[in-house]
Every structure is written in C-alpha cells, then in structure tokens.
Amino acid sequence: MTNAMIKEKYASADARHEGTLLAPESSVLGSIKTLASKLMKGAAPQGPVLVVDDEEAVLRFVDRVLRDGGYKTAIANSGPEAIEVAKKIGPLGALVTDVMMPGMTGDELARVLRQTEPALKVLYLTGYSDRLFKEKAMLWADEAFLDKPCTVKGLREAVSLLLFGKFDASDEPPAKP
Secondary structure, three states: OOHHHHHHHHHHHHHOOOOOOOOOHHHHHHHHHHHHHHHHHOOOOOOOEEEEOOOHHHHHHHHHHHHHOOOOEEEEOOHHHHHHHHHHHOOOOEEEEEOOOOOOOHHHHHHHHOOOOOOOOEEEEEOOHHHHHHHOOOOOOOEEEEEOOOOHHHHHHHHHHHHHOOOOOOOOOOOOO
C-alpha cells in the first residue's frame, strides 16, 4: 500500500470525525497519530465513577484510591442506593461494583443502570470470581473484573484500562499543585 493510499484511507476515516487530514504524504504516521488522538478525546468518562460495595472498608478504599488517582467518584452501599445515586448525578463515567451484595448482585445492578446508559463500563470487584462466572458466563466488551483484595496499582490500572484502553496507573497519587 502506498503512502497516498494510506493517507486516503485515514483521511476518509477522519472525515467522519472532524474534517479531513491535511498532511503531506511523508507524515502519514503523524496523521494516524492525530486521528487516534481525536478518537481518544471522546473516550474520557462523561461523569463520575460510581463505586458500590456493601463492605464499608472496601467502599472507602476504592473511593480513596480512585479519587487520589484523579477520578471523580460517587459511592453507594447497595444496588438500590446506587440506582438512586445514579438518578441524582446523571451520566456515569463507569461503575465499579462488588459482585455479591445483599438484595441485588453487581450484575443485576449493571443491567438496571444500562437501561438508561447502555454504554456503561463496568468493573466487577469480587472475592468470588467462580460465582461471577456461574452467574455470568461471559463478560461483555465494556466489562472487566478484578479479584479482591487488590492493590492500589491494580485497581487504578483496571479502571484506566476499562475507561481508556490503556494502563495509566502508579502506586503514588498524582502530585498536588
């Protein structure tokens, strides 16, 4: 494939996403990077990450880790409470939920929230991954799971990968100005 053919292919793809690429043939790679950058800008979460767990210590840990990692969060102790919180705060960036909770499982919660937010991304936290896969034979494209207990880095990497498609995490919180 020649540079002109590659340029034409990516220029037509870019035309669907904000205009046409105006780059010389020698900078096709730069054009591809520009297109990827434009597409990734739309990947930022639209709202806070809703954290749901019936264990207070786990809820506080996940909330603190994500806030220290630069995420906006909202919290709930149960599925029904999470539904109410979601109604009040509007669109969510993602759902991070325990799998096994009294009254409503994390999977049931995700299904309810997806009735109004079909593209909602979900990270299931579980100490019972065998139960998760008994209830849910497979995960969808916008779903992932992380075993509890987890590390600060593991949690941040899982959320980053789910939201942005890349690892962007460390054990240390970002520097405060």
